[in-house]
Amino acid sequence: MRHRLDTLGQHAALFAILSVVFLGAFIGAVPANAQSTEVQPSDRSFMVSLRQANSWLVPVSKEAPTRSTNASVSNAGRDIFEGHSRLDVELLKSAEQLGVVLPNDVSSEHQSLIDEMAERTGDNHDRAYATIVRQTQGGLLVMSVQTRATTQNTTIRTLAHQTVQMLIRTMTVLENTGRVDPSALELVTAKAQVNAVRVIGQNxxxxxxxxxxxxxxxxxxxxxxxxxxxxxxxxxxxxxxxxxxxxxxxxxxxxxxxxxxxxxxxxxxxxxxxxxxxxxxxxxxxxxxxxxxxxxxxxxxxxxxxxxxxxxxxxxxxxxxxxxxxxxxxxxxxxxxxxxxxxxxxxxxxxxxxxxxxxxxxxxxxxxxxxxxxxxxSVGFLTGIAVLVVAAAGTLWLVRAIGHHGEHRR
Incomplete structure (x- = not known):
């Protein structure tokens, strides 16, 4: 019986050591709030995409109140103009700090959007503006959240956090105008089509x-x-x-x-x-x-x-x-x-x-x-967590087993 208790004790010690070894590696990892100066390709892609979106969202939103006949669309345009303008200032500051080169010129595709919106007025403008802007913001939201969740660069994390907060607010304002077409909810590269007036439904x-x-x-x-x-x-x-x-x-x-x-x-x-x-x-x-x-x-x-x-x-x-x-x-x-x-x-x-x-x-x-x-x-992280859980459970089981055999011996 004593030999068996000794064996159980050795196994318990082994499980405990495994737990400590993994936990030491787990705790010793770099803190996420520590400043990282490295800019990953995904970080750079986020910043470039945000800059490109701002390059046309800011001017068309600035003009929205003068081209709209709908008060809610006019207010949404003002809100989006202010939100993306402030965001662009923060983006340029972050890019300068990190040494990231961002495009200064509007792309031909985005210039065509600016030109197209300049030709629209009234309800025709309102439906096009609400639909196309909402689709763009939806794609930006997903990219910004992805960046916010994974980036190890604290400057970009802060920028992505601000972007998500702004988009959550302005997307809701835009949807409440009642002028967003269902095609705006499809995150594809194709341009949203303006075919309807309202999108709210119970699908x-x-x-x-x-x-x-x-x-x-x-x-x-x-x-x-x-x-x-x-x-x-x-x-x-x-x-x-x-x-x-x-x-x-x-x-x-x-x-x-x-x-x-x-x-x-x-x-x-x-x-x-x-x-x-x-x-x-x-x-x-x-x-x-x-x-x-x-x-x-x-x-x-x-x-x-x-x-x-x-x-x-x-x-x-x-x-x-x-x-x-x-x-x-x-x-x-x-x-x-x-x-x-x-x-x-x-x-x-x-x-x-x-x-x-x-x-x-x-x-x-x-x-x-x-x-x-x-x-x-992080496969290693998940595996490590599994090892820790198994080690902890095994240690607990062995300790209970030792106690049980000890009581039986007495």
Whole structure:
């Protein structure tokens, strides 16, 4: 019996060592809030695309109030002009700081848009302006969120964060004019066609159902994990952030539940098996280990989900799904900022965003070739988390086994 206890003890020690080794590598990674001067191709592509969009959105929006006969379109034009003008100033400052060369001239394609809009007036102008601008902003939203979730350059992260916030606001203003055509919700390179007057509808797409399910599962593991971390975390900043996330996941869940009720979607009552393993990893940790585990798992999960939410926000034709995705997008963006503000989020937690399934499905249906995804999936990080969870579970099992045999011996 003593030999068996010794063997169990040795195995327990081995599991503990594996946990410590991985955790040391996990904690020792570069903090995500540390300044990175390297500009990745995806970062540069984001900045160039934003500059190109601003080059024509600013002038056509400046002229919108004088060409429109609709007060809501005039107000939207002013809002978009101011938003993209301020954004362009920040973009140029960031480019100068990072040494990124941006185009100064308007492309021939964008110049043709400026010329076309200059010939339109009245309702003809309003429908064209609302539709074409909304389609452009939808594509920018997805790219900006992708960049915000994955970039390791803090200057670009700040710029992308500002871009997303502005787009969330102005897209809503534009949609509320009632002049956006359904073609504006298709993220393809083809120019949007102005065929209708209003786009608000109750269409139920598989992507809408998938979005609501994903958001529900996210809250089902994040809310209790955040509540527990708000009580048990060692760092006061982590406790505060976790408490705020727990409360706001209630708000997110309510928005999703209401959308599901209106659309007629059955929502899950449990998180996925993988999400349960994340929650268990947090529950089985304590002290600094818990702080790092909670902040990094939460930030990685938020970053993986937010690109799908952004794509849904840009493309859904369902008003309830649009409202839910808008709420989720706003909160996830805020949560990522709060988690990064703890100073504990590591760079490898920013590398878990893939091309979202919704995007893949849309690209397949539209027949367009998928855009290259410069963000990489941190397989090592996921594997490491799995190793840590297994090691922790194995250690716990062995400790219990030792206790059980010890009691039996007595």
């Amino acid at each position: 139920i797409e598989p992507s809408d159902r998938e979005l609501l399910v994903l958001l529900t599962q996210h809250s089902l593991w994040q809310k209790p994990a955040s509540r527990e971390s708000s009580d048990r975390a060692r760092d006061a900043k982590v406790r505060k952030v976790a408490g705020q996330l727990a409360a706001e996941h209630t708000q997110m869940a309510q928005a999703v539940t209401e959308a599901a009720r209106q659309i007629g979607v059955d929502l899950p009552v449990e998180p996925t098996t993988e999400q349960k393993s994340w929650a268990n990893a947090i529950s089985s940790s304590s002290g600094e280990e818990l702080d790092d585990m909670y902040t990094n798992l939460s930030r990685a999960a938020d970053g993986s989900l937010i690109t799908q939410v952004a794509h849904a926000r840009a493309t859904t034709k369902s008003l309830p799904a649009r409202i839910a995705s808008q709420t989720a997008l706003t909160l996830l963006l805020k949560h990522m900022l709060l988690l990064e503000g703890t100073g504990l989020v590591k760079a490898n937690s920013l590398q878990m965003t893939n091309t979202p399934p919704i995007a893949q499905q849309t690209q397949s249906n539209s027949g367009s070739s998928p855009q290259p995804d410069d963000s990489s999936t």
